[in-house]
Amino acid sequence: MSAGKVVLALDGMGGDHAPDVVVEGANIARERYPGTTYLLFGDPARLKPLVDRRKGLAQVLEIVPAEDVVTADDKPSLAVRRRRKSSMWLAVQAATEGRADSVVSAGNTGALLAISMFSMRMVTGAHRPALASFLPTRRGEVVMLDLGANVECDAGNLAEFAVMGSVFAQTLLGLDTPRVGVLNVGSEELKGHEEVRQAAAWLRHEGSPINFHGFVEGNDIGTGVVDVVVTDGFTGNVALKAIEGTAKLYSSFVRDTFRTSTFAKIGYLFAAGALKKFQKRVDPRRYNGGVFLGLDGICVKSHGGTDALGFAYAIGVANDLVRYEYKNKLIDGLAKLHQVTSTTEPTPSALQASGGAE
Structure with a gap:
């Protein structure tokens, strides 16, 4: 088990019911994983009121501004080329650069895979992600x-x-x-x-x-x-x-x-x-939280239509993959x-x- 605190990067604007589900999911996970902190990427004007309504969440979560969003209709190639200031891209980048141990997103699956492959690359010995x-x-x-x-x-x-x-x-x-x-x-x-x-x-x-x-x-x-x-x-x-x-x-x-x-x-x-x-x-x-295995980093894909409890389970998957x-x-x-x-x-x-x- 890895030592120290776990830091997770969350795509605050990804998913059918973002950002409400993402923030509430982080709040549920906060109680389950007291040693974990969060970087929440997205629009501060929408995220801060949601965070402030949940007592204690602001102590373990930092909002990181992101001015753009990867939409459900974006093609992966477009997301890689034109969404580099999006909440998804910046969350993946944080995990790639070591500011976070993992990234969790409920956003566009194809875009998340393309951005993660471009940013993280493949782990030694793997040729394709699964x-x-x-x-x-x-x-x-x-x-x-x-x-x-x-x-x-x-x-x-x-x-x-x-x-x-x-x-x-x-x-x-x-x-x-x-x-x-x-x-x-x-x-x-x-x-x-x-x-x-x-x-x-x-x-x-x-x-x-x-x-x-x-x-x-x-x-x-x-x-x-x-x-x-x-x-x-x-x-x-x-x-x-x-x-x-x-x-x-x-x-x-x-x-x-x-x-x-x-x-x-x-x-x-x-x-x-x-x-x-x-x-x-x-x-x-209970089974929410798919993972792109084989990347040189940990990227967890939550179902886009999940609720807060489902997103909390996805956070749990990321947490365990890092800790163990x-x-x-x-x-x-x-x-x-x-x-x-x-x-x-x-x-x-x-x-x-x-x-x-x-």
């Missing part, structure tokens, strides 16, 4: 990456993502040796395209820095059979949206069922306690991975197998 977050399972939580930063990935990228996800799970979930699986169309070793099979070959090789389980399928994500699920950004984003959509569908089914009759409404009164526990278990705010030295562990893991990949012959492309599911 967006990672975690989801509830029957056994606890599962880390999943990439969730959309890279549409296409080669075997080397997937292997690096596996190390990133493993270190992320160690840091946030407190697991000594997280079980890592690569998402595929089947669990057999010869299933899938060449990139996933080559990545798997490296990850199961002697000397691999992770606890590799093997291939997993889509229906394994929620069972908790592994602690980390690795895939490319296209597949990961589709899987995530499908999971979120299914969760909302079943929640609406439950609500509608209890409205069908008087007896159903009475039944709801008896089941209310259990339903509240269920709602808390799947509350998306995620970056140093990642550099060490990537170095061990590249020792394996540089001394191991690639899987022969002649071993083509069916890519179809059974």
Whole structure:
């Protein structure tokens, strides 16, 4: 665990409900993480009244003026070229220059990734960043990456993502040796395209820095059979949206069922306690805080539409990644991975197998 206070840079103007949600989220986090202080970037005329209304917040938070804002419609390239005086850019810059240990933003995802890559660059041993977050399972939580930063990935990228996800799970979930699986169309070793099979070959090789389980399928994500699920950004984003959509569908089914009759409404009164526990278990705010892993710095992306409690959870993710030295562990893991990949012959492309599911 790192010594001393943690300083977090917050994009005060990023997100659907900024700056109110950002300020209230920092106030909630202030009580949870008494050793953390904040640099809040944005319009002082809007931020100062919000901060002053919350007793004690001004003692741990400094407002840093920013005259511009990255909008939800800004293309990443535009944000990099023309938004250098924005709250997002200045918050990332503070983390890059060491004035803050991490940056948290609920703003435009593509712009945040582009600005962070331009400013922070990649950590030693990583070639592409991966967006990672975690989801509830029957056994606890599962880390999943990439969730959309890279549409296409080669075997080397997937292997690096596996190390990133493993270190992320160690840091946030407190697991000594997280079980890592690569998402595929089947669990057999010869299933899938060449990139996933080559990545798997490296990850199961002697000397691999992770606890590799093997291939997993889509229906394994929620069972908790592994602690980390690795895939490319296209597949990961589709899987995530499908999971979120299914969760909302079943929640609406439950609500509608209890409205069908008087007896159903009475039944709801008896089941209310259990339903509240269920709602808390799947509350998306508890899992808010995606991270761009692989950057030479810590950048946490909050969901743009979250509320203050959700933003406080994103702050908690940033706080833990700093305190438990995620970056140093990642550099060490990537170095061990590249020792394996540089001394191991690639899987022969002649071993083509069916890519179809059974």
